[in-house]
Amino acid sequence: MKNIFYLLFLFFTLTFSQETITVSGDVKDTESGETLIGATIYIPALQVGTTSNAYGFFSITIPSGDYKVEISYVGYQ
Numbered sequence: 001m002k003n004i005f006y007l008l009f010l011f012f013t014l015t016f017s018q019e020t021i022t023v024s025g026d027v028k029d030t031e032s033g034e035t036l037i038g039a040t041i042y043i044p045a046l047q048v049g050t051t052s053n054a055y056g057f058f059s060i061t062i063p064s065g066d067y068k069v070e071i072s073y074v075g076y077q
Helices: 002-016
Strands: 020-026 040-043 048-051 057-063 070-072
Touching (some): 040 057, 048 057
Antiparallel strands (some): 020 057
């Protein structure tokens, strides 16, 4: 029984000791510079996402690492 407790304790310690980072920025049209309100920012590997606010700003906190970020907006390719 002691061994199981140590393994569970180690598992929880490793899980909660991950460093996180906050990714933030503004979403704008590259040609006009227009702010894109409600653009979707999605990280497929983590299955998490957010949307840009009324100023085109977004912020998302994720575990540190290398991820592909997808940004989409209705009407844009």
